[in-house]
Amino acid sequence: xxxxxxxxxxxxxxxxxxxxxxxxxxxxxxxxxxxxxxxxxxxxxxxxxxxxxxxxxxxxxxxxxxxxxxxxxxxxxxxxxxxxxxxxxxxxxxxxxxxxxxxxxxxxxxxxxxxxxxxxxxxxxxxxxxxxxxxxxxxxxxxxxxxxxxxxxxxxxxxxxxxxxxxxxxx
Amino acid sequence: xxxxxxxxxxxxxxxxxxxxxxxxxxxxxxxxxxxxxxxxxxxxxxxxxxxxxxxxxxxxxxxxxxxxxxxxxxxxxxxxxxxxxxxxxxxxxxxxxxxxxxxxxxxxxxxxxxxxxxxxxxxxxxxxxxxxxxxxxxxxxxxxxxxxxxxxxxxxxxxxxxxxxxxxxxxxxxxxxxxxxxxxxxxxxxxxxxxxxxxxxxxxxxxxxxxxxxxxxxxxxxxxxxxxxxxxxxxxxxxxxxxxxxxxxxxxxxxxxxxxxxxxxxxxxxxxxxxxxxxxxxxxxxxxxxxxxxxxxxxxxxxxxxxxxxxxxxxxxxxxxxxxxxxxxxxxxxxxxxxxxxxxxxxxxxxxxxxxxxxxxxxxxxxxxxxxxxxxxxxxxxxxxxxxxxxxxxxxxxxxxxxxxxxxxxxxxxxxx
Numbered sequence: 001x002x003x004x005x006x007x008x009x010x011x012x013x014x015x016x017x018x019x020x021x022x023x024x025x026x027x028x029x030x031x032x033x034x035x036x037x038x039x040x041x042x043x044x045x046x047x048x049x050x051x052x053x054x055x056x057x058x059x060x061x062x063x064x065x066x067x068x069x070x071x072x073x074x075x076x077x078x079x080x081x082x083x084x085x086x087x088x089x090x091x092x093x094x095x096x097x098x099x100x101x102x103x104x105x106x107x108x109x110x111x112x113x114x115x116x117x118x119x120x121x122x123x124x125x126x127x128x129x130x131x132x133x134x135x136x137x138x139x140x141x142x143x144x145x146x147x148x149x150x151x152x153x154x155x156x157x158x159x160x161x162x163x164x165x166x167x168x169x170x171x
Numbered sequence: 172x173x174x175x176x177x178x179x180x181x182x183x184x185x186x187x188x189x190x191x192x193x194x195x196x197x198x199x200x201x202x203x204x205x206x207x208x209x210x211x212x213x214x215x216x217x218x219x220x221x222x223x224x225x226x227x228x229x230x231x232x233x234x235x236x237x238x239x240x241x242x243x244x245x246x247x248x249x250x251x252x253x254x255x256x257x258x259x260x261x262x263x264x265x266x267x268x269x270x271x272x273x274x275x276x277x278x279x280x281x282x283x284x285x286x287x288x289x290x291x292x293x294x295x296x297x298x299x300x301x302x303x304x305x306x307x308x309x310x311x312x313x314x315x316x317x318x319x320x321x322x323x324x325x326x327x328x329x330x331x332x333x334x335x336x337x338x339x340x341x342x343x344x345x346x347x348x349x350x351x352x353x354x355x356x357x358x359x360x361x362x363x364x365x366x367x368x369x370x371x372x373x374x375x376x377x378x379x380x381x382x383x384x385x386x387x388x389x390x391x392x393x394x395x396x397x398x399x400x401x402x403x404x405x406x407x408x409x410x411x412x413x414x415x416x417x418x419x420x421x422x423x424x425x426x427x428x429x430x431x432x433x434x435x436x437x438x439x440x441x442x443x444x445x446x447x448x449x450x451x452x453x454x455x456x457x458x459x460x461x462x463x464x465x466x467x468x469x470x471x472x473x474x475x476x477x478x479x480x481x482x483x484x485x486x487x488x489x490x491x492x493x494x495x496x497x498x499x500x501x502x503x504x505x506x507x508x509x510x511x512x513x514x515x516x517x518x519x520x521x522x523x524x525x526x527x528x529x530x531x532x533x534x535x536x537x538x539x540x541x542x543x544x545x546x547x548x549x550x551x552x553x554x555x556x557x558x559x560x561x562x563x564x565x566x567x568x569x570x571x572x573x574x575x576x577x578x579x580x581x582x583x584x585x586x587x588x
Binding site for chain 2: 012014016017020021022024025026028039040041059060063064065066067068071086088089090093094097098142151152153156157159160
């Protein structure tokens with residue numbers, strides 16, 4: 001996995017500051033969504049984020065509104081993964097469903113600093129920084145399959161098609 | 172070992188005995204969405220199937236930006252109406268009904284023991300009627316429309332034991348704010364919250380709704396009250412199908428049991444910019460405000476409007492404050508119209524807006540400018556939520572907001588008792 005630059009934030013980052021509510025029904029294109037990513041938290045982020053960068057944050061990342069654009073805008077801004085001490089439940093699901101890997105690892109969050117270059121091995125559950133290695137519990141296979149498919153819609157589509165084919169073979 | 176309410180509902184749906192922590196794949200009883208249905212439709216189209224699996228389980232309520240405030244919103248609503256016709260979705264509520272959670276409830280979908288999913292984070296509201304209700308995202312909603320199934324983790328349960336009696340001018344909103352402030356915004360993340368104890372029964376169904384609605388602000392997957400005779404009386408004539416009450420066993424296992432003496436709680440307020448930044452009103456009393464909002468799915472029912480009207484009766488709101496009133500639904504609007512409360516509020520100088528989400532999520536109808544402060548009965552005060560990222564939102568009960576509207580500054584409603 002390629003190295004990514006870290007953008008570090010604090011606890012309880014809510015979906016209103018990740019993707020403001022005023023855009024939820026007016027900004028519909030994922031590329032456009034990326035331009036507003038983290039707008040009310042860190043206006044510099046959307047201007048400077050590079051593909052492969054990594055967001056690192058404290059506890060309860062993504063709390064608040066269920067808006068899936070909070071995950072979509074980060075994914076579409078090129079964010080490789082979000083590492084946090086914990087994730088709010090709906091954001092956790094949305095991120096996976098958008099194909100955005102989420103990693104829970106408090107120890108790494110405490111040690112990693114903004115601007116650092118780090119890499120993540122999702123299957124092995126390892127985060128590497130310049131001088132340290134952190135381990136985390138990899139996501140279960142059933143969830144990795146959704147990530148590998150590129151999100152829930154692609155995953156469900158493939159599942160529906162498999163179902164259709166199986167249906168045909170019984171016919 | 173006994174089972175919790177959530178274990179029972181999910182177990183019954185999964186067709187086996189389940190315990191907290193297990194993953195189950197289930198089929199919901201209903202799935203709610205609102206203006207975000209257009210985005211869900213877009214995802215659904217990507218699946219390249221013609222028909223939703225169970226049209227009768229889909230409930231769509233247009234409420235977020237109603238009536239449409241711009242061409243984009245108008246187009247959004249139009250696409251939803253076309254889809255509703257195309258798919259013959261029977262449960263569609265257009266812009267004139269109210270906020271989805273209130274409309275869903277008063278139309279008898281939120282029933283004891285039912286499993287409800289909603290593409291909105293305040294879906295846990297339906298626990299006020301003894302339902303299992305959890306929020307999901309858009310891709311998931313599209314996927315459920317197509318397949319009629321979803322995976323869920325069986326949550327652990329936190330039981331909140333409430334005892335004592337409310338003091339004058341203290342309401343359900345104050346109790347839930349106090350709990351969120353004490354426990355933190357992520358205390359119930361991934362968990363179910365049961366509101367119980369001897370004081371639970373004393374709350375009206377509307378007040379229970381305030382608490383289950385805001386359980387989302389402590390991260391809860393779902394909130395719950397035992398559907399007692401008050402809840403059943405409320406559902407009388409509204410329930411659209413049969414239901415079976417589901418109640419936790421006496422020996423169910425809880426992640427934690429939290430004690431809350433409601434007698435000891437005074438009016439509370441959540442300060443900018445997080446819902447768990449809570450203090451008694453006395454600590455911030457006198458802070459000047461520019462806008463006051465009474466309404467929303469949290470506190471926009473006739474009971475709430477009445478609490479505010481009692482304080483506003485015969486008085487005038489402060490000349491520097493815009494006071495917005497948004498009933499939660501057309502039915503609640505009518506109640507407050509007929510009992511005279513809206514007349515009192517209009518006489519006092521309030522501006523009554525149509526039922527809907529209004530400025531709660533910062534899309535229209537009362538956006539805040541940089542440097543402005545609002546006090547609101549809504550459920551969120553995140554930075555930028557109601558407009559400028561440099562504005563400030565306080566959250567409180569309808570009584571506290573009404574008292575503040577009169578003074579032009581955060582005020583203690585007990586002075587108006």
